[in-house]
Amino acid sequence: MTETAAQAEPYYLPAGNEIDIFERCHEQRLAVMLKGPTGCGKTRFVEHMAWRLKRPLITIACHDDLAASDLIGRFLIRHDGTQWQDGPLTRAAREGAICYLDEVVEARQDTVVILHALTDHRRILPIDKTGEIVQAAPGFQLVVSYNPGYQRMLKDLKPSTRQRFVAMDLDFPGAEQEMEIIRQESGTDHATAHALVTLAHRIRSLRDRGLAEVPSTRLLIATALLAKNGIPVKEACYAGLISPLSDDESLVSAMRDLVDATFL
Template structure:
């Protein structure tokens, strides 16, 4: 695991652009001010990570991002002893660094981590705000400004695994979704540089494809995929070809579904 440790001053001198869909910015700010952990729920590619980056910039806090996976152990978060030529030395993990620095610690797709790993977060999400480090005997008190933020995709995880109620109830949950069509078109245009008509067409295509959810299509096109297709089109790739590569192929390997999706592309961009 190579967690992304990015002090704000080094990571981004400019604001990570984010277009609010509701009151999520104000809600997050209040959670941060009152030391409440936050859970971001929403489909893949709807802007959860960008939202956290924007809020870290807005609040002036360092951001440490951890991509969770099946092999993520508690020691990957907390730290471990390393053997060196002159003995052993303790090395903090990314969660421990965030607690010491007063950073925002973002665990992306937290449900992918093992349950015994997720349990180490519990003492940080209530009034104690401590991180027990068993190997050093330290009960580390979270520095001012520390906040724990996790994300996951409820629709996808419900079929595979989910967070325990004892974990879920330690977070303020914020439901994020794909933006309204007009807002999503504005995001695609801003992030890729395409014209308004192209951005609107891509969003129209996405809305049509999203209607196929649970009808043979397990995942629907994210805003991220629309931006990828738009970006390719600005580089001289034909728009339909860009959609085949950036939207259709990532969504399915089933020949009949691919044909149906390509038909939707062709019908949208005649």
């Protein structure tokens, strides 16, 4: 769990009207669901919107072992007795922060259910262990994200949960936008950014050949940073782009061939 209050504007290049939709949702106290592939900018978008709306941001990385008490809070044993400690979701509700649950489908269903009362007109969070009912402060907003590519029958949100959110579909940016993002984030030159985006588009076409995850904009930025800081560009691609994607020898070989063809 991380809590941030950005001082400098987190760089984000919009692909459509997602900023306007998010702002209207915040005004109307509507929860937001972000859907999109890994590394397409969902987290950066939330960071940018928190800065834009001047709200603190509490980020929670969801996983299989995430329990309701991890979000709500628990009693801690002290030398002089027990003391209640708010969890990140409770703190966000009290403080009027934006609470961002990253990859929410990874959390258990019984954990996700506790979000329901915060995502409708009630905007409350009942704390069973203390009997308190926390009324969400003005400015509180719940945002969740997930990667539809990872959906499975046992890893999906219930319809009763999904319909409590305004959903936005995010994807990798267009070629020109992705080039600009890489240049801004890494400081690399136009030619390198163009070549990396061209390479990424070629590799993304391998999804139908068994590649589970295609290269994200995040990986392209990491590769550009390596190349800009002295690593030969092909080696930077092998380490920053190819190796993280797969261990399958045939796929790795095919991707390395694409690197060699791109950077002659």
